[in-house]
Amino acid sequence: MISKRKRIWGWYFFDWASQPYNTLLLTFVFGPYFAEVARGYYMGTGMEAETAAAAAQSFWGVGLTLSSLIIAVLAPILGAVADTTGRRLVWVWIFSALYVIGAWALWWVAPGGGVGMLYFAVGFFGLGFIGMEFATIFTNALMPSLSDHEDMGAISGSGFAFGYLGGLIALIIMLGFFVASPETGLTYLGLPPVLGEDSETQIGTRIVGPFTALWFAVFMIPFFLWVKEPKTTPQQMHLGRALAQLKELLASLRYRRSLSAYLLSSLFYRDALNALYAFGGVYASGVLGWSIGQIGIFGVVGAITAVAASWVGGRADRKWGPKPVIVVSILVLSAIVLVIVGLTRESVWGIPLDPASAASDNLFFLCGALIGAAGGTIQAASRTMMVRHTDPDHATEAFGLYALSGKVASFISPAMIALATTISGSQRIGMVPLIVLFLLGLILLLFVNSRGEQTR
Structure with missing residues (x-):
């Protein structure tokens, strides 16, 4: 018999195992x-250097757009299929395999x-x-x-804190040994790099793909050993029934304002x-000219604040609910983007900086610390808010x-950044659409019930 504590x-x-895809692959390495x-x-x-940097950002943005579009289309359909069959863990196995294959293949991306x-x-x-x-x-x-409903905020916050800690340790290992x-x-x-120094083939950086894949495979073992399906009556997969159930859920949204x-x-x-x-x-990399190592250290700073803030945010969530935590986080993130848009080596929003000093670097490090803190708390609180609007029988x-809901905007926001960057020829101007998206989210939160659809 697996105890409740061990299941949690x-x-x-899962957060610990999967976080390096975000920390190492998506963001910092x-x-x-x-x-x-x-x-x-x-x-x-x-191409000139600045134009080439903008073109690289646009290419990356288009790739993320296409991936996010696939997720946006298939996510609710697969969720409905999983709920009608009562099976969820088999899908975790399937998509874990895609995670490992995709990460491992990045080893072959050479200059x-x-x-x-x-x-x-x-x-x-x-x-x-x-x-x-x-x-x-x-x-x-x-x-x-x-667990019980009242513990969801603390569980979600602790999960994100544990995940960010895993991402932090993985990042330190990459920077410290490879x-x-x-x-x-x-x-x-x-220390001398474990795989040797090779500035031409970047072997010490490319190993991040296989490293991330192995990290996930090893640390998913406790998840698969201790987390079991809730007891339900197994059913055969029926796509038509799943789509009908999804259609019913979508139709019900007109009556579920919150x-x-x-x-x-x-x-x-x-x-x-x-x-x-x-x-x-x-x-x-493109605006401040940072090396991979500098960006990695930036990631360490952000991950440290994310670990602490996610844990504290989870406790705040349990005391005051997720909505105030989300609001404060959005305000902080909006302010950070404003700073980033106006930041160059020579100035921040017209205020001169000495380009020979570390002023712009230090300011961006501060932004990274705040992104980590606000990003960790908003993700944990958002997961709790969704649970408050969820029937456990239809959770997937x-x-x-x-x-x-996330991936529709995820496909829009990289496209908007790619478009704004291409039109302006500036990576800084390309970040402006994020301010609009944060503020739209904040306005819509006014219509959200703090307790969701829970009656107790």
């Missing part, structure tokens, strides 16, 4: 590395490979990204079965946050809809 810890391990590879390709075609290499990179990154997102839907759907500083040839712990407003709100603010994660490292379907 097993569920936490592979994303900026891809930007370097793509920028080198475009400069090789004769100088031409445009075909860029397509290979975004294709396999997208495959793993889709696997991570779909696996998350099904593990989130298990959340209502873990990634070499371009100045010294040593890792950021002052849920409808929340899904629309999260559509905007969650994926403005996802875009901020996805493009933060690319921005630092509801979280599929929740993923849809």
Whole structure:
């Protein structure tokens, strides 16, 4: 008999296992590395450095757009199928395999490979990204079965804190043992790189793909050992019945004002946050000229604040509910984007900075710390708010809809950034759409009931 405490810890391990896809691949190591590879390709075609950096950001944005579109279309359908069969863990297995394959394949993304290499990179990154997102839907759907309603905020916050801690440790391992500083040839712990220093093939950076895949495979073991399906009557998979059930859920949204407003709100603010994660490292590389190692240290700072803030936010959620936590987080994130849009090496919104000093770097590090803190709390509180609007018997379907609400904007926000960047030729101006998305999310939260659809 598996105890309640062990089931909860097993569920936490999914966050621990999966977080490096966001931390290492999306934001702090592979994303900026891809930007370097793509920028080198475009400069090789004769582009100026700034134009090449903008083109690299646009290519990355289009890749994320396509992946997010696939997730947006399939997430609610798969959720409905899982709920009609009563089986969720088998889907976690399937999408975990996509995660591992997609991450491992990034080992072959080497500099100088031409445009075909860029397509290979975004294709396999997208495959793993889709696997991570779909696996998350099904593990989130298990959340209502873990404990009583009043504990959901603390459980969600602790899960995110544990996940960010895993991402932090994985990032420290990468920076401390594999990634070499371009100045010294040593890792950021002052050690010789485990795989040797190779500035031409970037072996110490490319290993991030297989490392992320192995990390996930190893740390998913407690999840699969300790987390079991809630007891339900197994049924045969029937796509027609699942689609009819999904249609009924969508039709009911016209009568469920709070849920409808929340899904629309999260559509905007969650994926403005996802875009901020996805493009933060690319921005630092292109605008501030940071190396992979500097961006990684930036990630360490953000992860540390995310661990602490997610845990504290979970306790605040349990005391005051998720809505105030979400509101404060959106305000903080909106202010951060305003700073980023106006930041260059020479100034911030017209206020001169000494380009030879570390002023712009330090300001961006502060932004990273606040992004980590606000991002951790808003994601944990958002998951709790969704549980408050969820019938446990249809949790996967509801979280599929929740993923849809996020991925619609996730497909819009990278496209908006890619378009704004292409039109303006500036990575900084390309971030402006995120401010609009955060504020739209904040306005729609006014129509969300703090207790969701729970009566107690």
